[in-house]
Structures are given as C-alpha cells and as structure tokens.
Amino acid sequence: MSAVLIVARGVFKESIRDRVAYNLVFFAVLLMAASFLLAQLTAGQDVKIIKDLGLAAATAIGVLIAVFIGIGLVAREVERRSIYSLISKPITRSQFILGKYLGLSLTLVANLAVMAVAYYLVLAYLDWVTPDNVKLGWEAPATDPRLLKAFALIGVELMLVTAVALFFSTFSSSFLSAALTLAVYVIGHFGQDLRALGAAGASPALATLGRVLYFVFPNLVPLNVTAEVVHAQPVTLQHMLLATGSVALYIALLLVAAALVFERRDFK
Amino acid sequence: MGGTSSRPERSRRLRWGALGVLGVCAIGTQVALDGAFTTFAPERAVQWVRSPGATRRLTLGFGTLAADLYWIRAVQYYGSTKLSEAKNKNYDLLYPLLDIATTLDPRFNIAYRMGAILLSEGYPDGPGRPEEAITLLDKGIQESPTRWEYYLDAGFVHYWWRRDPQQAADWFQRAAKLPGAPNWLRPLAASVLAEGGERGAARVLWTQMAETAEHDWLRQTARVRLLQLDAEDTVEQLQEVVNRFYDQAGRFPSGWSDLVRAGQLRGVPLDPSGVAYALDPVSGAVDTAADSPLSPLPRSRTLSGQAR
Numbered sequence: 001m002s003a004v005l006i007v008a009r010g011v012f013k014e015s016i017r018d019r020v021a022y023n024l025v026f027f028a029v030l031l032m033a034a035s036f037l038l039a040q041l042t043a044g045q046d047v048k049i050i051k052d053l054g055l056a057a058a059t060a061i062g063v064l065i066a067v068f069i070g071i072g073l074v075a076r077e078v079e080r081r082s083i084y085s086l087i088s089k090p091i092t093r094s095q096f097i098l099g100k101y102l103g104l105s106l107t108l109v110a111n112l113a114v115m116a117v118a119y120y121l122v123l124a125y126l127d128w129v130t131p132d133n134v135k136l137g138w139e140a141p142a143t144d145p146r147l148l149k150a151f152a153l154i155g156v157e158l159m160l161v162t163a164v165a166l167f168f169s170t171f172s173s174s175f176l177s178a179a180l181t182l183a184v185y186v187i188g189h190f191g192q193d194l195r196a197l198g199a200a201g202a203s204p205a206l207a208t209l210g211r212v213l214y215f216v217f218p219n220l221v222p223l224n225v226t227a228e229v230v231h232a233q234p235v236t237l238q239h240m241l242l243a244t245g246s247v248a249l250y251i252a253l254l255l256v257a258a259a260l261v262f263e264r265r266d267f268k
Numbered sequence: 269m270g271g272t273s274s275r276p277e278r279s280r281r282l283r284w285g286a287l288g289v290l291g292v293c294a295i296g297t298q299v300a301l302d303g304a305f306t307t308f309a310p311e312r313a314v315q316w317v318r319s320p321g322a323t324r325r326l327t328l329g330f331g332t333l334a335a336d337l338y339w340i341r342a343v344q345y346y347g348s349t350k351l352s353e354a355k356n357k358n359y360d361l362l363y364p365l366l367d368i369a370t371t372l373d374p375r376f377n378i379a380y381r382m383g384a385i386l387l388s389e390g391y392p393d394g395p396g397r398p399e400e401a402i403t404l405l406d407k408g409i410q411e412s413p414t415r416w417e418y419y420l421d422a423g424f425v426h427y428w429w430r431r432d433p434q435q436a437a438d439w440f441q442r443a444a445k446l447p448g449a450p451n452w453l454r455p456l457a458a459s460v461l462a463e464g465g466e467r468g469a470a471r472v473l474w475t476q477m478a479e480t481a482e483h484d485w486l487r488q489t490a491r492v493r494l495l496q497l498d499a500e501d502t503v504e505q506l507q508e509v510v511n512r513f514y515d516q517a518g519r520f521p522s523g524w525s526d527l528v529r530a531g532q533l534r535g536v537p538l539d540p541s542g543v544a545y546a547l548d549p550v551s552g553a554v555d556t557a558a559d560s561p562l563s564p565l566p567r568s569r570t571l572s573g574q575a576r
Binding site for chain 2: 038048049052053055056059060136139185186189190193220221223224226227230231233
C-alpha cells in the first residue's frame with residue numbers, strides 16, 4: 001500500500017510543479033470580474049448567475065485538468081522512458097496505476113476545495129453589498145451550504161473522468177486518449193436522450209444501440225445538481241449516495257481494466 | 269570600457285528597442301484598421317439555434333449557465349432594440365431567447381416574470397405581445413404550479429395590457445388559492461371585477477410591484493406607471509376644464525394661458541415629471557407632452573372626459 005501512496009504523492013507534487021494551481025487564480029479572477037460585470041449586463045439574478053458561473057467554471061477547469069493531466073499519467077512515463085526504471089522497482093503495475101489515479105484525484109479534490117473557498121468568499125461579498133430588500137427575492141441565501149453538495153458531486157464526476165482518461169492512456173496515444181475521454185464525457189451527458197431514442201422515433205436497431213450505450217457508459221446527468229442547489233431544491237442524501245456509488249463502481253471497473261491492459265504491455 | 273557597451277549588451281538593447289517599435293506599430297495598425305474597416309453587422313440580429321431542446325442537448329452539463337447567457341442576451345436585445353432609432357425595429361427574437369433560457373433552466377424565476385413584462389410592453393418600447401407573455405408564464409406554471417407570482421403576473425398582463433378584467437380576476441383568484449399567497453389578492457380580484465377598466469386596481473398592482481419587486485428596473489417601471497396613473501387623473505380633470513371653457517367661449521383655448529386668464533387655472537399645469545401638459549388648440553385634447561418621460565400614457569381604457 002505504501003508503494004501506491006508514494007506514486008500518488010509523486011503525481012501530486014508533479015502537478016503542483018506543473019503549476020496546475022494557476023487555474024485557481026484564473027477561477028478567482030473570473031468570479032470576481034463576473035460579479036462586477038454582471039450587474040452592468042443583466043437585470044436581476046446576479047447571485048444566481050454567479051452561483052451558476054462558479055459551479056460551471058469549477059466543472060470545466062476540473063474536467064480539463066482531469067483529461068489533459070490524466071492522459072499523460074502513463075503516456076508521459078512511457079515517452080520519457082522513465083517507465084523502465086519504475087517497473088524495475090518493487091511495485092506492481094496495478095499499484096502504479098492506482099497510485100497515479102489517487103495522486104491526480106487528490107490534486108483535483110484539493111483544487112476543488114480551494115475553488116469552493118474562493119466561490120464562497122465571492123458569494124459572501126455579494127451578500128454583503130446587496131441591499132436587504134433585493135435579498136428578499138433570492139430563492140436561497142448567497143452562501144447557502146447546500147451548494148457544497150454540487151461541489152461534492154463535481155468531485156465525483158472529476159474522479160470518474162480521471163479514471164476514463166487513465167484507462168485510455170494505458171493503451172493509446174495522448175491525442176486519442178483525450179479525444180476518447182471527452183467523447184465519454186459528452187456521451188455521459190446524453191444519457192437520457194440515448195435511452196429515449198426509441199421513443200423519439202428512431203429505428204429499432206438504433207433504439208437498441210442507444211439503450212446499450214446508455215447502460216455501458218456512465219450516466220453523468222445525475223451528478224449535475226447545479227440547477228437544484230441554485231434554486232434551493234432538495235438534493236437528497238439517498239440521491240448523493242446512489243449517484244456516488246454508481247460512479248464508484250464505474251471507476252473501479254475502469255481501474256481494474258486499466259491495470260489489466262497495463263499488465264499486458266511489453267516495455268522490453 | 270569607457271562608455272562603450274559590450275556586444276551582448278547592445279544586442280539586448282536592440283531586442284528591447286525592437287519590442288517597443290513592434291508594439292507601437294501593432295497598436296498603430298490596429299487604430300488604422302478601426303478607422304478604415306467596420307465589421308458587417310446584419311440589420312436584424314440572428315439566432316442560429318432556435319430549438320430550445322437542441323440548445324439544451326448542446327450545452328451538456330452547463331445548461332444553467334447557458335440559461336444565464338440567454339437571459340443576459342434577452343435583456344441586452346430588449347434594451348438595444350428599445351434604444352434603437354430604426355423605423356421598422358421589431359422584437360422578434362425576444363420570445364425565442366426567453367423560451368430557450370427557461371427551457372435550459374426551467375426554474376429561472378426572473379426570466380418568466382420579467383420576461384413577461386418585457387414581452388407585454390407596448391410598441392415601440394416593447395414588442396406589445398401580451399399573448400407571448402401569457403405563454404411564457406404558462407410555461408413557468410407548468411414547471412412550478414404552486415408559484416402564485418406567475419398567476420398574479422398573468423392576471424396583471426390580462427388586466428393591464430389585454431384589458432380583460434374578467435380573465436384578470438380569474439387569474440388573481442387562482443393565485444389567491446395557492447399556499448403563501450398574500451391576502452390582498454382576493455380583494456384585488458373583487459376590485460378588478462367591480463371597477464372594470466378604472467384605475468384603482470391598477471394602482472394597487474403597481475404599488476405592490478414598486479414595493480416588492482426584486483430588481484431596480486421593475487421598481488422604477490412601477491413608479492413610472494404610478495406617476496402615469498396620476499397624470500391620467502389630472503388629464504381627465506384638465507379635459508373637463510377645457511370642455512367647460514368650450515361651452516362658455518364657443519372655442520377651444522389656444523393655450524393654457526387662456527384658461528389662466530379666464531381664472532380657471534392658477535398656472536400652467538405640470539405633469540408629475542415637471543413637464544407642462546400638452547393642449548391641442550384644434551381638437552381641445554389634453555395629453556402629456558411628447559417630450560415628457562411619462563409619455564405616451566397608457567391611455568387608460570375608460571377616459572371619461574374625451575375632447576369634444
């Protein structure tokens with residue numbers, strides 16, 4: 001187990017060295033700039049838009065990091081030929097894969113946590129400068145703790161995307177891995193439409209294909225609760241646990257598959 | 269070295285110099301381009317994706333943010349069209365933009381409520397399409413059937429823009445039955461039915477909006493409407509004075525000064541914004557002046573004192 005942690009720590013340190021944390025500055029600046037600009041551009045609902053924007057930016061930044069660092073986790077070791085020294089050490093390839101995955105997941109969770117803090121600071125500022133009579137029209141307080149549920153599920157989604165990217169990177173080039181991972185992300189957001197292809201008038205063969213794709217690919221739609229938390233709608237613990245459990249199974253499946261593929265690769 | 273700089277030093281300075289010159293030239297060409305080249309802007313804005321369902325699919329998991337962008341675009345579109353001085357301006361894209369915003373985020377409260385107000389606003393300050401406002405509010409009711417504000421807004425559109433007190437009272441009564449509805453809705457429904465086209469119920473509605481609307485623009489609009497109602501009251505009174513002058517003199521007054529000299533007015537009457545009312549010496553019609561911020565008046569439905 002310690003071997004897994006050593007690899008994970010290495011990935012975490014490397015991502016810090018690669019200045020991944022720069023995105024946090026971008027996130028904070030984006031939110032602050034938006035909070036000032038929106039008052040000029042729109043009519044009402046500034047706080048809703050800031051909430052939406054923050055959650056969307058956290059997702060987009062996280063997905064980009066997960067994809068573009070995830071695909072390099074294995075590929076870069078191979079390209080640098082550092083893989084030879086790694087596999088000669090007392091560490092199994094499964095441990096290597098798991099360590100890489102945990103390291104990037106840790107990076108993403110740490111990023112997300114800092115983004116959540118910046119998000120709440122901007123919302124607290126907005127709450128402070130908004131007159132009380134305007135706040136009466138808000139559906140939920142600016143610093144509503146329920147927003148954390150959305151952050152938690154974004155974290156789960158990012159961990160899944162990382163697993164997908166890592167899986168593809170064990171057997172294909174970086175470019176192809178990125179394309180395939182993004183394709184899985186897109187398909188994951190079309191889940192309901194894939195299942196409803198039959199009802200939409202598609203041929204029986206296409207409808208079956210849609211249903212197969214729906215069950216094979218992870219459905220990412222339940223992980224997106226932005227609308228619910230922003231509009232103060234309930235997101236039950238049962239939903240959180242079920243969605244997380246379902247994704248955890250997909251992550252486990254992808255990691256086992258990645259380990260299997262990686263075990264079979266010949267680096268001699 | 270006696271003041272002579274080394275070769276690497278000269279080279280470094282040269283590079284800095286080149287950087288400055290190139291920077292100035294780049295900005296210079298940009299300025300020149302701005303003066304010589306204007307980008308083509310179609311006379312009417314184009315909306316590339318008109319299907320709300322397709323837009324929802326294309327946004328992947330970013331539907332609520334896309335809804336915000338469509339809402340901002342709707343507000344900007346309304347504002348720029350309203351300010352436009354084009355003779356044949358129209359607001360054709362307003363409803364599609366609001367429709368997409370509310371499909372992407374079906375609980376987008378302000379897009380329904382303020383969208384309905386923007387859609388109802390009479391031409392040229394708005395598209396003058398109360399039917400579309402009702403359709404938008406119906407959509408909001410489908411999504412949130414217990415939200416009494418949508419019923420109130422629908423009643424308001426029927427009352428103020430469609431001049432249909434029966435329908436308006438019906439919507440107010442439906443709103444009053446919903447949980448959390450304020451207790452003034454039932455008397456309002458009764459008042460609308462009793463008074464028909466009079467201004468009492470309108471004053472109640474606009475006062476409520478001026479006091480409770482969550483956005484400055486709505487509150488300001490409500491305040492202007494209340495001033496317009498005051499102006500309409502005054503126009504009626506002035507019309508009666510003008511008509512009385514006609515009965516006595518056999519002609520309409522040539523201006524307010526005739527009425528002041530006749531002792532029927534103490535001075536030139538000003539509307540609540542401080543601009544003198546307009547008096548047409550030919551027809552005797554009294555109205556707000558064209559340059560008044562309160563003009564044009566909604567010309568409430570049953571102006572009793574029409575010019576003769």
